[in-house]
Amino acid sequence: MAYVAVKGGREAIEQACRLTEYQRLKGESERISVAQIRDQLGFLVDRVMGEGSLYAPELAALAVKQARGDTFEAAFILRAYRTTQPRLGYSLSGDTSKMRVIRRISSAFKDLPGGQVLGPTDDYSLRLMNFDLVNEDEQANRLAIKELLTEAGITTPLPDTFPKLVDLLRREGLLEETDRSEALISDITRQSLKIPASRSAALQTLSRGETGGLLCLAYSNMRGYGSVHPTIGELRVGYLPVEVSHPHTGAPYCIGEILVTEAEIISKSYNDAENPKMTLGYGLCYGHNETKAISMGVLDRAIQSSGPGSPSEDQEFVLSHVDGIESMGFCNHFKLPHYVTFQSDLDRLRKTLEEQDNG
Amino acid sequence: MAEQQGGAGGTLSSKTLTSYLQETPPAGRISTTNRFAFLDEATKMEIRRKTLKAVAIPGYQVPFGSRELPIARGWGTGGIQLTLALIGPEDIVKVIDQGCDDSVNAVNIRKFIQQVCGVEVTEKTAEATLIQTRHRVPEEPMGKDQILVLQVPIPEPLRDVEPSEQETRRMHGEADYSSIWLRLYEDIVAYNEITIGARYPVLVNRRHIMDPSPIPRWDVPLLHQSETLYLFGAGREKRIYAIPPHTEVHPLEFADHRFRVERFNQGCMLCGATDTYLDEIVEGSTAQRFYTCSDTAHCRARQEQQNKVVAP
């Protein structure tokens, strides 16, 4: 009897699932806890929350653990979880001027009202391998925290809120007004994206875009395939109050706060030659992810160009390709069997070659 | 001051994992839900409404708010959402991939549907009320009480000639189909043959050109004036479309270059069928080519029938 195609894939699939669990369990080190991921891999958790478009640090940390550190997979698990949750309502529009800021910088001015607040950043540290982390001494760590918090010589506490630089520029008439004409905010999780997309739909799409994807497209624009010429008007990281309308009184009611990164990108490209003003690109994402917020800001400005000159300025191109869950899914679907379609293509090629032999 | 320097979740009084565990009943912990058919009711209603619209305008791609599922985009999420929106506890489900009930994608999806719906499953086409499929239409004729849900990777038949979605939607609106016809003309000029293998574009109800999903050309005639409702779901591209029963479906062709299905110069080596779509198998050591039915359930039924006849 000749070879017969392997059907009976069911058993093989079960085993494959078990093997991947084995991969997670093998190794002799201690099991990593969800709390450890949440506390010590904060950037990873933030990235997964942003791309998974669900603000839930605990669940994001669990997803990271389950996905063994694969950010695409972890964000995907989070998004799938999101599908099972009912939509109870919408928050009121967030006001980032009310943000409890932990970091706030502007590269447009040397100093600005409220001052530059560097906050926690790796921007100025040398990226040398720190071998001290190989064996951390818990006692020394606790001492270090105490020292940092009590003896760092902090004298003036930060103000509760900071003025927004772009508001100042707007008041001076140097920056284009934001178009607030969109009456109804889109919800891209409920309606499929229509092109041309409304500003709110575009921003939502970018905000849950994959960090690397956004960076790649934004970088192409910054590097020369585009004309945004960005300056960071203001970059802030902090806790944004989330308010909902009180179900009985209708008054705004704060239900908590979320950590976000916001980037306001000023572009010196004018929209209107007669009445030249600087224009703004806006980036906002969950958690602390400056690369993503800046990339988003650049792309938001880029896709507002009329007559796109490069892929990063083409709204449809950018918005259709930044989602990590979709692109990763489609990329990997090519691993599925395609033998039926391939057979059909083979048939065409054989027929075409036959035709050529005859002709 | 000190509190302000926390990282994500540091000082924010977020939900603890324990509270999530308490909220989710143990039975649902793996599937993360205990709701029938996974999707919330509002989502199911939306998908049903969009499906009705699709049925009303055969071949027209209806946009819908495609949700994320625990199965990846591109792996049949459009088809699954249709199935989950339509399924009831009484339904009997069959899932196939490449014509085969045992192929990875089918196994995966069947497992998920069973897990979240607890419905009966079958491999017999005639027994099923709802069949979800990838890349094939079952060989056995289907009836009016059955629905075939096809998984679609790329719903736009014009995508190969026009990359922009904005533009292709306009083209459909105005029935501006010259570019796809031109592609066929150019094929004939260059190769004296239309070179499209699977995913052969069809004209539905004499109005919309439609992508029948990557089924082989073999299956295309089955779409024409069928008894069964065919539904197409594209999860990643967020589109639903339909061919209702008794709808005209014509593959694009010329009077002097007709549409032709795949040819096999031999029959199935297992059941001997010469009227089915076949998989080509290359034997490792001899590099000899064999053919077996792609529709495995149909093939098995034929073999059983033959055995019965031989040994009464």
Place this chain on the structure above:
Amino acid sequence: MNEPVLAIANLGKYYGPGCERCINSTGPVAATNICPHCGTVIACHGVTFSLQKGEVLGIVGESGSGKSTVIKAIHFDIEPSMGEMYLNLTIDHSRRENGLLAIVNGKRGFPVVDGKDNIFTLTPFARRQLRNVCMGIVYQNPMLGLRMNFSAGGNVAERLLMDGWDHVGEMRQRIRSLFERTEVDTKRMDEPPSSFSGGMQQRVQIARALSTEPSLLLLDEVTTGLDVSVQARVLDLLRSLTRELNLATIVVSHDLGVINLLTTRTLVMKSGRIVESGLTNQVLEDPQHPYTQLLVSSAL
């Protein structure tokens, strides 16, 4: 006199917010088509004319006069801001009654063109059908009129396909005879037009425009940018074709020589308005409007 094939009434196209003073502060007297108060561009305004079967109408003017806007609005390339358009044609639907292609593009749903309905109010779907069957256009820039990544023959086939042709052999025969008539090397019909010379690309466009035997032919600066000798030969071809086919034709050009050679009647446009119209030889020999006088004298 017969009913006109094409009638245009009060055609206007504006880009910008518009204000009450737009119309009065633009035009030939103000010598601008940009409203000084709100910046709106009055590309054309109050354009009215009609065209008989077999008549060749010229629209002459400098760049920015609005002449191309008029022809683009008639071809539905741009949506006019105001105005009406009427077509009165007899359309032979026999070809579109059978076959698969006919089903989409055929008679069913085809707009009635008896000169009674304003064509600008038709749906884009209906306008497209009308354009495919009744109009042919040749653009100055072949990139607008041709698909450079398809074969030259394919470019003509595209129009035939939209007109219900469904037999590749018949189409190729038709393309060959069109190419022979427009003097395109038939041996090169399967090559992309990007490999052709400028003059040859225009000939392919002409073949494409004439392929469906349209009732209305639109020529937008067809010879601008070609070498003088090539120009002469293309003009020669166009002159004999318009006479032979007895089509209603509109020739848009800034070149009085082209207008003189091809047209019987002429509209002179400046800053978005018609300033003068009449028989071509009259307009050229005895111009009335100062602008036309300037145009004629500078051309000599």
